[in-house]
Amino acid sequence: MRPDSEKMEELQKFNGGKSMSVDYSFLLSQMTLEEKASMCSGSTFWLTQPVERLGIPCVWVSDGPNGLRKEKRSAGLNLMGTSETSTCFPSSATTANSWDVSLMKEIGHAIAGEAKALSVTTVLGPGVNIKRNPLCGRNFEYFSEDPFLSGRMGAAFINGVQSSSIGTSLKHFCANNEEHLRMSIDSVIDERTLREIYLSAFEYIVKTENPETVMCSYNRVNGEYMSENKRILGDILRDEWGYENIIVSDWGAVNDRVLGIKAGLDLEMPANNGVNDKKIVEAVKNGELSEEDLDKCVLRLLKFAFEAKEHECHNKAINLSVNHAVAKKAAVKSAVLLKNENCNLPVDEKEKITVIGALAKYVRYQGAGSAHINPFRTVSFCQTLDGNNIDYTYADGYKIKGTGVDYTLIDEACKAAQNSSRIIVFIGLTDAYESEGYDRTHMKLPESHIELIKRLVEINDNITVVLSGGSPVELYEFKDKVKSILHMYLGGQAAGEAAYDLIFGKENPCGKLAETYPLKYEDNIVSNYFPMGPRSVEYRESIFVGYRYYDSAKKDVAFPFGHGLSYTQFEYSDIKAAHKKDGSVSVTFKIKNTGSRCGEEIAQLYVKAPASKIFKAEKELKGFTKVKLEPGEEKKCEINLDNRAFSYYNVNISGWHVEGGEYTILIGASSRDIRLKTAVRMKDSNPDAVVPDYSGTAPSYYKIGECDIVPDNEFEALYGKKLIGNEPYKKGELTINNSVEQVAVSGFGKAIYAIMKYGAKLVSVTTENPEMSARSAIDIPLRSFNSFTGGFLSQQTVEGILDLCNGKSGGFMKMIKGFRK
Numbered sequence: 001m002r003p004d005s006e007k008m009e010e011l012q013k014f015n016g017g018k019s020m021s022v023d024y025s026f027l028l029s030q031m032t033l034e035e036k037a038s039m040c041s042g043s044t045f046w047l048t049q050p051v052e053r054l055g056i057p058c059v060w061v062s063d064g065p066n067g068l069r070k071e072k073r074s075a076g077l078n079l080m081g082t083s084e085t086s087t088c089f090p091s092s093a094t095t096a097n098s099w100d101v102s103l104m105k106e107i108g109h110a111i112a113g114e115a116k117a118l119s120v121t122t123v124l125g126p127g128v129n130i131k132r133n134p135l136c137g138r139n140f141e142y143f144s145e146d147p148f149l150s151g152r153m154g155a156a157f158i159n160g161v162q163s164s165s166i167g168t169s170l171k172h173f174c175a176n177n178e179e180h181l182r183m184s185i186d187s188v189i190d191e192r193t194l195r196e197i198y199l200s201a202f203e204y205i206v207k208t209e210n211p212e213t214v215m216c217s218y219n220r221v222n223g224e225y226m227s228e229n230k231r232i233l234g235d236i237l238r239d240e241w242g243y244e245n246i247i248v249s250d251w252g253a254v255n256d257r258v259l260g261i262k263a264g265l266d267l268e269m270p271a272n273n274g275v276n277d278k279k280i281v282e283a284v285k286n287g288e289l290s291e292e293d294l295d296k297c298v299l300r301l302l303k304f305a306f307e308a309k310e311h312e313c314h315n316k317a318i319n320l321s322v323n324h325a326v327a328k329k330a331a332v333k334s335a336v337l338l339k340n341e342n343c344n345l346p347v348d349e350k351e352k353i354t355v356i357g358a359l360a361k362y363v364r365y366q367g368a369g370s371a372h373i374n375p376f377r378t379v380s381f382c383q384t385l386d387g388n389n390i391d392y393t394y395a396d397g398y399k400i401k402g403t404g405v406d407y408t409l410i411d412e413a414c415k416a417a418q419n420s421s422r423i424i425v426f427i428g429l430t431d432a433y434e435s436e437g438y439d440r441t442h443m444k445l446p447e448s449h450i451e452l453i454k455r456l457v458e459i460n461d462n463i464t465v466v467l468s469g470g471s472p473v474e475l476y477e478f479k480d481k482v483k484s485i486l487h488m489y490l491g492g493q494a495a496g497e498a499a500y501d502l503i504f505g506k507e508n509p510c511g512k513l514a515e516t517y518p519l520k521y522e523d524n525i526v527s528n529y530f531p532m533g534p535r536s537v538e539y540r541e542s543i544f545v546g547y548r549y550y551d552s553a554k555k556d557v558a559f560p561f562g563h564g565l566s567y568t569q570f571e572y573s574d575i576k577a578a579h580k581k582d583g584s585v586s587v588t589f590k591i592k593n594t595g596s597r598c599g600e601e602i603a604q605l606y607v608k609a610p611a612s613k614i615f616k617a618e619k620e621l622k623g624f625t626k627v628k629l630e631p632g633e634e635k636k637c638e639i640n641l642d643n644r645a646f647s648y649y650n651v652n653i654s655g656w657h658v659e660g661g662e663y664t665i666l667i668g669a670s671s672r673d674i675r676l677k678t679a680v681r682m683k684d685s686n687p688d689a690v691v692p693d694y695s696g697t698a699p700s701y702y703k704i705g706e707c708d709i710v711p712d713n714e715f716e717a718l719y720g721k722k723l724i725g726n727e728p729y730k731k732g733e734l735t736i737n738n739s740v741e742q743v744a745v746s747g748f749g750k751a752i753y754a755i756m757k758y759g760a761k762l763v764s765v766t767t768e769n770p771e772m773s774a775r776s777a778i779d780i781p782l783r784s785f786n787s788f789t790g791g792f793l794s795q796q797t798v799e800g801i802l803d804l805c806n807g808k809s810g811g812f813m814k815m816i817k818g819f820r821k
C-alpha cells in the first residue's frame with residue numbers, strides 16, 4: 001500500500017518542507033526494531049516497504065536495461081507479460097557494438113523519461129557481467145567479453161539515467177556468468193582473475209557514477225552467497241571502493257538474511273512475507289546481530305526512499321515517437337558489417353531484390369526474461385520495404401517457431417532465388433535460443449536456417465546475410481560463400497527500419513564487435529569448463545577470457561573482437577606516446593577517411609606488457625575512441641592512459657602493480673587489425689612487490705593454447721585453496737539451497753520435481769518462452785518457495801518438504817502444520 005500524501009506532507013512540514021532535508025537519524029530513532037527490520041525487504045514484487053506511521057514512503061523499481069518493463073500489478077508472479085508498453089531499445093549486447101558513450105547516455109535518458117511517466121524511480125539495470133562463454137543464456141543482456149568496454153558502456157548508461165534523476169541498479173554483482181544453476185552455483189575464481197576480469201567493470205562504474213543501487217547476484221563466489229558475501233560486498237564494494245548507496249538482492253537471492261545485513265545487503269527483494277524480517281528481529285534480540293549493523297542498512301534505506309519520492313513525478317507528456325527515433329539510431333549505430341566482398345553492400349533501391357527468411361517479417365529484436373519489453377511499436381524489414389514502395393520477391397525459407405527443417409519452404413525459397421540477381425537472407429537465433437534462466441547447448445544456428453543457407457549458396461552467388469541474435473553463432477558453413485554479412489544483433493523495436501537504412505546505404509555501418517566470433521564453439525577454452533555443477537563452476541581459464549584467450553593462443557577466429565567494416569575506408573597514421581605531468585600517458589594518432597562516404601571509425605588502444613614472471617594476456621583493451629569523418633577529412637585523436645592501464649592485480653600486495661619496463665601501445669581497427677604501434681617506458685609502481693610466479697606450480701598458464709586443460713593441482717595453485725569438486729548431491733545432505741532438480745534424488749523430491757514440471761507446462765501456455773518457465777521451475781531452490789508463492793508455502797512447510805526430501809521422519813507433519821499457519 002502506498003503512503004498517503006497527507007502523511008507525507010506532514011512529515012515534510014516537520015522536516016522543513018523538503019524531503020531531501022529529512023533528518024534520517026532522527027527518523028531512525030523513532031523507529032521500532034520491527035519497523036527497521038521490515039524496511040529491509042520489499043512489500044511486494046516491485047515495491048519497497050513503507051512505514052506509514054512515520055510517513056516513510058515506498059519506492060517502485062522496475063526492469064530493465066533495454067527499456068522499461070513496468071508490470072501493471074506490483075504483486076504476484078509476472079507470468080503473463082503484463083507490463084506497460086514502452087520503447088524497446090536494442091539490447092546491451094547490441095549497443096555495446098556502438099562503442100558510443102554518448103549514445104548510451106541518450107538511451108539512459110530516454111528510459112529515465114519513460115520511468116518518470118510511469119512513476120518508477122529506479123530502473124533495474126544495466127547488467128555488466130562479463131561474457132565468459134558465448135553460450136550463457138543471458139549474454140544478450142550483457143555488454144562484452146572485455147571489462148574495460150563493459151565498464152565504459154555501463155557507466156554511460158547509468159550517467160544518462162541518473163542525470164535525469166532516476167536511479168539505476170548495477171547488476172548482477174558478481175560472477176554470474178551462466179544461467180545454469182545460477183541460484184546456487186559457486187563460482188570458483190582466483191583473486192587476480194576476479195579483480196581484473198569480473199570486478200573491474202563494476203569497480204569503474206561504482207567509482208565514477210555511484211549507482212543508486214547495486215544488485216547482488218544469485219550465485220556464490222568462492223564459497224559464499226553473494227547476498228551475504230562479506231568479503232566482496234563489505235570489504236571490496238563498501239570499504240575499498242567507498243560505495244555508500246543501496247545493495248539490493250537479485251529477486252530471491254537471499255540465503256541467510258542476518259549474514260546479509262552484516263555484509264551490508266540493505267534490501268531483500270521481492271517481499272519475504274515477514275519470514276526474514278522476523279529473523280532479523282530475533283537476531284538483534286539474541287545478540288547475534290548488532291542493532292548498529294541493522295541501523296546502517298536502515299539509514300541507507302531511508303535516504304533511498306525519501307530521495308526517490310522527491311524525484312517521483314507523473315510526466316505523462318512523454319513523446320514515444322522521439323524515443324522510437326532514439327531506438328532506431330541505436331540500432332543503426334550498433335549494427336556490425338562483418339563482411340562486404342567487393343563492396344557488395346549497399347544495395348541500390350532500383351535493384352530487384354529477393355528477400356528470404358521469416359525473420360525479415362517477424363523481426364527478432366530482443367531477448368527473453370526480466371528484460372523483455374512490451375514495445376509500443378515494432379517495424380520489420382518487410383514492412384519498411386513496403387512503406388518505401390520497394391519492389392521485391394519474398395519467401396519464408398523456414399518457420400519462425402521451432403527448429404525443424406521444412407523442405408517445402410526451402411524449395412520455394414530456392415525457386416525464388418534461382419533467377420534473382422540479388423538475394424538478402426535473414427537468418428539468426430530465434431526466440432527459443434536466448435533467455436534468462438537457461439544457457440544455449442550449442443553455438444549453431446537453428447538447423448532450418450543452416451539448411452536453407454546451404455542450399456541457397458549452391459544456386460546463387462550474390463547473397464547478403466542479415467543476422468540477428470544476441471550472441472555468437474558458428475558461421476563456418478556459409479561465411480566464405482556469401483558476399484556480405486550484416487549483423488543486426490537484437491536491434492530493438494526499430495530493427496527493421498535500421499536494417500533498411502543500412503542495406504540501402506542511407507546510413508553507413510559503424511559498429512564493431514564487442515565479443516569474438518570463434519570459428520567453432522570448441523575453439524573457446526571455456527568450453528572445457530562450461531557448464532559445470534552441481535556444486536561449483538571453476539574458472540580454470542583464469543584471465544584468458546574472450547580475445548585475451550584467442551589472441552594469446554593465436555587461434556584463428558571467424559571475426560575478431562573489435563571487428564566491423566564500413567562503406568568507406570580509414571587510414572591511421574602518426575602515433576605518439578608521451579608521459580604527462582599528471583602521471584598519465586597521452587597517446588595521439590590521426591585517422592583519415594580515404595573513401596567517398598561520411599563514416600564513423602572506432603579505433604581501439606591495446607596495451608601489450610613486457611615479459612614477466614606472471615603470465616599475462618597477449619594484449620588488453622585500455623582505451624578507444626569513435627570519430628566521425630567526412631570524405632577526405634582527417635582528425636587527431638587522443639587517448640589518455642592512467643597507471644591502471646599498465647597494471648595487473650598482484651595478490652602478494654593485494655593491490656594493483658605496474659611492473660617497470662617497456663610497454664607496447666597498439667592502435668587497431670580490431671584486436672587482429674593493428675594499424676599503429678609505439679612503446680612507452682613505465683616505472684615500477686612498487687619496486688618492493690614480489691611478482692607472483694606460477695611457472696613451477698601452474699605451467700599451463702604460460703603455454704595457453706597448447707595446454708588448455710588446466711589440471712586440478714595447477715588451478716588450485718592459482719586459486720590458493722582446495723577445490724570443492726562436483727560430487728552429485730545425495731539424499732540426507734540436501735539443504736534449502738538445493739534446486740527442485742537437485743532434490744529429485746529422493747522419492748519425495750522426484751514428486752516435487754514432477755509437480756513443478758507439470759505446473760511449468762500449464763503456465764507455459766501463457767508465457768512467451770515456455771523453455772524459460774520450464775527451466776526456471778526446476779532450477780528454483782527450495783529457499784525461494786516462500787517468496788515466489790507470495791507466502792502460500794510457509795517457511796515451515798518448506799522445511800517439512802526439505803526433511804521429506806532428505807528422508808527424515810517428521811517432515812510430513814511439519815509440512816502439513818505449515819499449511820495450516
Ligand code: BGC
Binds near residue numbers: 063064171250370
Ligand atoms: C533477474 C534480475 C531482475 C529481477 C527482477 C531476476 O530474476 O535476475 O535481473 O532485475 O529478476 O525482474
